[in-house]
Amino acid sequence: MPESSETTVVLPAHLHARPAGQVVVTAAKFTSAVEIVYGAKTANARGVLALLALGATAGETVTVRATGPDAPQAAEAVATALRTTA
């Protein structure tokens, strides 16, 4: 049964190219599917261009949602990447 886990992150910087790349690389280490939700938009964490198109800016809150057997670990790792990649 797939587990689901969500955590929110206040972005320290715009979700621009480098952090978006880190999100993809980090999410790929887990088997869970990971999505980033910003307002009404949702982007799969496998697509760097979709993440960039969220247009999420510094100070805004995004939700990291993971679904799968390692959902809590995946959500936390991606959230950490977002909090620490400038």
Add this chain to the structure above:
Amino acid sequence: MSGTVGLVLVSHSPDLAAGLRDLLRQVAGDAVAVTVAGGDDDGGLGTSYELIRDAIAEAGSGEGVVVLPDLGSSVLTAKALLEQHPDPKVRLVDAPFVEGAVAAAVIAATGADLDAVVDAAEEAWHARKL
């Protein structure tokens, strides 16, 4: 990480290819082999069959190589080269140059296989900026 799919950037302009490679390093890190074939044999604007051939050889890791041309004769020269030297592990991909390269490099950095990297580059056609 053992071996990722490599990328070859083929551009009329050596500066354009080198600049895009810099961007890819920043977004995707150093794990992915990105080589460039920019300009003609004399370093001017144009396309070089030999430079493309060498860049493909340099990018090859055994996992496969994705060749991304910018436009025009870059496409035609790369296409001619791969038709004369067909290799299932070397794929010429129809994708937007910058967006396709960024998407492909990031997916390649995750250790994805050749098909997944090709798909990521092609999906860039559908990525809206706004």
